[in-house]
Amino acid sequence: MDKEVDYDRVEYATNRNLENDEGEETGHIKMFSYDTEIYFFEMTCPYCGHEFEDEQELGSRPWWIECPECGRSTNVFRIKDAHERKVKKTGDSSDVDLDEV
Secondary structure (H helix, E strand, O other): OOOOOOOOOOOEEEEEEEEOOOOOEEEEEEEEEOOOOEEEEEEEOOOOOOEEEEEEEOOOOOEEEEOOOOOOEEEEOOHHHHHHHHHHHHOOOOOOOHHHO
């Protein structure tokens, strides 16, 4: 991301891969916000591979970011939500570090 980030002020940040419809990790998003109203992001669309960055006001979840190239929308879910699904699927949380969620 070209925008300089002041991590001491960040209220929300994520940096992770995004899956396409087949479950392949073909996209990526880096995203942060200082006030949880305006979000800055850099994204590679998991559907068409288009790379773009933008900033926008995002309301309540779920968040959907639309690719300007192919028009497909990607859900930027909460990391905790993904973690809870993983734990529920495996049925064992004994080796999960909750500080990583």
